[in-house]
Amino acid sequence: MSASILPLTLDNVAYASNGQPIIPGISLAIEAGPSTIILGANGAGKSVLMRLMHGLLAPSAGSVRWNEADPSSVRRRQAMVFQRPVMLRRSAMANVVYALELAGVPAAEREAQALTALQEVGLRHLAHRPARVLSGGEQQRLALARAWALHPEVLFLDEPTASLDPGATREIETVIKAFDAAGTKIVMATHNLGQARRLGDEVLFIHQGRLAERSPVDQFFARPASPEAAAFIKGELPWV
Amino acid sequence: MLSAIAEGLQRVFALDRELWRIVALSLEVSLSAVLLATVLGLPLAAALAVKQFPGRRGVIVILNALMGLPPVVVGLLVYLLLSRAGPLGSLGLLFTPGAMIVAQTLLILPIIASLARQALEDAWREYEEQLRSLGAEGLQAALTLLWDARFSLVTAVLAGLGRASAEVGAVMIVGGNIDGVTRVMTTAIALETSKGDLPLALGLGFVLIAIVLALNTAAQLIKEAAQRRFG
Amino acid sequence: MGLALAAALAGFITVASTTSTEQSGLFRHLLPIFTAKTGIEVRVVAVGTGQALDIGRRGDADVVFVHAKPLEEKFIAEGHGVKRYDVMYNDFVLIGPKSDPARVAGGKDVLAAFRKVKEAGAPFVSRGDKSGTHFAELEIWRLAGIDIARDKGPWYRDTGQGMGPALNTAAAMNAYILADRGTWLSFRNRGELSIAVEGDRRLYNQYGVMLVNPQLHPTVKRDRGQAFVDWLISSDGQAAIAAYKINGEQLFFPNAGH
Numbered sequence: 001m002s003a004s005i006l007p008l009t010l011d012n013v014a015y016a017s018n019g020q021p022i023i024p025g026i027s028l029a030i031e032a033g034p035s036t037i038i039l040g041a042n043g044a045g046k047s048v049l050m051r052l053m054h055g056l057l058a059p060s061a062g063s064v065r066w067n068e069a070d071p072s073s074v075r076r077r078q079a080m081v082f083q084r085p086v087m088l089r090r091s092a093m094a095n096v097v098y099a100l101e102l103a104g105v106p107a108a109e110r111e112a113q114a115l116t117a118l119q120e121v122g123l124r125h126l127a128h129r130p131a132r133v134l135s136g137g138e139q140q141r142l143a144l145a146r147a148w149a150l151h152p153e154v155l156f157l158d159e160p161t162a163s164l165d166p167g168a169t170r171e172i173e174t175v176i177k178a179f180d181a182a183g184t185k186i187v188m189a190t191h192n193l194g195q196a197r198r199l200g201d202e203v204l205f206i207h208q209g210r211l212a213e214r215s216p217v218d219q220f221f222a223r224p225a226s227p228e229a230a231a232f233i234k235g236e237l238p239w240v
Numbered sequence: 241m242l243s244a245i246a247e248g249l250q251r252v253f254a255l256d257r258e259l260w261r262i263v264a265l266s267l268e269v270s271l272s273a274v275l276l277a278t279v280l281g282l283p284l285a286a287a288l289a290v291k292q293f294p295g296r297r298g299v300i301v302i303l304n305a306l307m308g309l310p311p312v313v314v315g316l317l318v319y320l321l322l323s324r325a326g327p328l329g330s331l332g333l334l335f336t337p338g339a340m341i342v343a344q345t346l347l348i349l350p351i352i353a354s355l356a357r358q359a360l361e362d363a364w365r366e367y368e369e370q371l372r373s374l375g376a377e378g379l380q381a382a383l384t385l386l387w388d389a390r391f392s393l394v395t396a397v398l399a400g401l402g403r404a405s406a407e408v409g410a411v412m413i414v415g416g417n418i419d420g421v422t423r424v425m426t427t428a429i430a431l432e433t434s435k436g437d438l439p440l441a442l443g444l445g446f447v448l449i450a451i452v453l454a455l456n457t458a459a460q461l462i463k464e465a466a467q468r469r470f471g
Numbered sequence: 472m473g474l475a476l477a478a479a480l481a482g483f484i485t486v487a488s489t490t491s492t493e494q495s496g497l498f499r500h501l502l503p504i505f506t507a508k509t510g511i512e513v514r515v516v517a518v519g520t521g522q523a524l525d526i527g528r529r530g531d532a533d534v535v536f537v538h539a540k541p542l543e544e545k546f547i548a549e550g551h552g553v554k555r556y557d558v559m560y561n562d563f564v565l566i567g568p569k570s571d572p573a574r575v576a577g578g579k580d581v582l583a584a585f586r587k588v589k590e591a592g593a594p595f596v597s598r599g600d601k602s603g604t605h606f607a608e609l610e611i612w613r614l615a616g617i618d619i620a621r622d623k624g625p626w627y628r629d630t631g632q633g634m635g636p637a638l639n640t641a642a643a644m645n646a647y648i649l650a651d652r653g654t655w656l657s658f659r660n661r662g663e664l665s666i667a668v669e670g671d672r673r674l675y676n677q678y679g680v681m682l683v684n685p686q687l688h689p690t691v692k693r694d695r696g697q698a699f700v701d702w703l704i705s706s707d708g709q710a711a712i713a714a715y716k717i718n719g720e721q722l723f724f725p726n727a728g729h
Binding site for chain 2: 494498499636639657658
Binding site: 051054056072075076079080082086088089090098099102103130131132133146 | 366367369370372373374375376380384388390391469470471
């Protein structure tokens with residue numbers, strides 16, 4: 001059993017695009033254990049931060065370091081689910097099998113593992129349906145199955161329910177909670193306060209590309225320390 | 241004009257064996273060229289769509305411009321290449337169907353590559369993050385992209401087929417329109433027109449259109465059936 | 472027995488010839504006879520005379536069979552051809568509209584006819600494509616004492632087209648045009664046109680055949696090419712040429728060895 005790839009350390013990480021600074025500079029550490037919510041308004045820089053952590057973007061300054069030197073090992077032990085699921089033009093099961101193939105799982109085991117993953121998210125009965133004809137909620141569950149099949153240590157989720165109706169949202173949240181309970185480290189970006197309360201253990205509040213506040217979830221909502229956080233919470237829930 | 245068409249079609253079908261030979265050769269040449277141009281053009285298109293490299297924009301501009309290459313110019317260049325007096329003369333390809341396939345491949349390669357690149361670039365915009373997140377890079381990602389975008393790629397291939405079936409300038413020069421050896425539908429139509437036999441030329445023209453229509457219809461039906469299966 | 476001999480030779484040769492010769496249908500009649508006798512397949516690339524000679528110069532053909540004697544002799548002088556043989560002649564005819572604005576129909580003197588066409592300013596279509604027919608037309612203007620390059624007017628239409636398309640143009644414009652008899656006989660789109668002047672010796676169109684020089688172009692199929700040349704000028708070949716008729720009319724008149 002090799003060492004965990006966590007903690008993930010961001011050291012003065014900055015990111016600019018077309019000369020525009022989106023993240024002026026952030027330093028933080030993601031530890032194993034509590035599920036982490038990256039909270040903030042639209043345009044605060046959450047998605048960019050997620051992609052920097054996952055490795056899809058390279059920082060313009062600073063460093064993103066895992067507790068593991070081998071990059072392909074790091075790659076295999078984390079996964080990401082995006083706001084809009086992108087499925088290949090093949091069956092639901094084939095999409096999961098594709099991810100397993102990329103991860104180096106032996107051919108003989110791929111189908112069985114894929115079916116297990118589909119079972120976990122309640123999509124076993126749709127295994128042979130073309131993935132692209134599934135509903136938005138079903139595709140997102142499929143994305144979760146695909147991510148989970150790799151048994152990642154860290155699961156990044158970028159606004160996974162922003163495009164879904166409440167019913168589908170509830171299904172997704174159920175799956176996420178199950179993964180959390182099974183030991184996967186959850187790092188989820190959202191602007192939805194209720195979702196943050198339901199799923200999160202700690203909150204990292206991002207404002208204009210900076211880390212404005214970090215605290216356990218109950219404390220964050222009851223006694224926000226920064227004025228930006230207070231304004232954000234008030235803006236979303238006028239009765240607080 | 242209608243009577244000319246009717247007479248033409250009548251005489252065309254009376255040609256029987258000769259007509260079949262001309263049609264068969266036309267299909268052999270154009271379909272071979274499409275196959276070759278696809279095998280060469282799709283990887284090129286995928287590389288252009290997925291990789292950033294210095295000079296990429298220049299390559300794309302040149303490729304787009306080459307779509308408008310006049311067939312007769314391509315024919316002339318290939319002729320000079322394959323002539324006994326030219327650099328590749330020892331291949332002995334001139335005035336054979338092989339030369340016609342070479343010329344048509346060069347003619348439609350930019351079309352297939354350019355249109356495929358456009359389709360693949362659009363697809364890559366959709367797939368890039370997810371594929372990279374899953375650990376697919378470079379060649380692996382390009383292959384996945386090619387297979388997933390296969391329905392829009394069919395359109396690019398059909399455009400190439402259309403151009404190849406319709407052109408006469410290139411195959412006339414490098415093939416020589418030799419009776420029984422390198423005469424295809426388009427060069428036969430040109431010949432009959434220049435002889436003043438317009439009804440026969442028209443008849444052949446309709447057969448050509450019918451064949452191209454049939455090929456396109458078949459491709460469309462296959463595409464739709466596959467889309468229903470794979471989404 | 473001839474077929475056994477034929478099988479021994481086999482293979483094919485490439486002959487560069489002219490569009491007018493092919494369009495007359497002569498090759499469809501002639502070549503199967505040669506192939507049956509020798510087993511050699513003959514592939515004819517039919518283009519304009521200038522292009523046919525160019526194909527020979529490049530060594531892309533084994534035999535050149537055209538109808539432009541001065542150009543053929545130049546080809547030999549340049550070393551691209553081995554020897555030139557007369558094969559046959561056909562003739563040109565002056566075609567004109569039935570309305571005959573230049574009043575030349577039925578005449579026997581083509582030089583006089585050309586002069587009358589110019590004086591009347593009657594529409595005249597020229598091929599203008601450096602073909603054998605085009606050279607013949609230019610030669611007639613010259614013999615008639617007319618500097619056509621200088622003296623042409625809007626009545627003279629230089630089209631740059633092959634024989635068939637030029638005839639189409641002449642039919643559409645009701646113009647005079649010099650054409651080879653073979654193409655005229657097979658031409659279907661005559662409109663108001665008919666033969667105005669024929670039979671003048673100056674309208675004879677001589678065909679010559681040459682083997683492309685294997686010393687200069689080593690890939691030339693010398694034996695098979697020579698077999699074709701030899702057959703064309705042999706009594707068998709000459710008889711086959713004479714036997715070719717359209718609507719009962721002989722098109723080509725063999726004259727090898729004359």
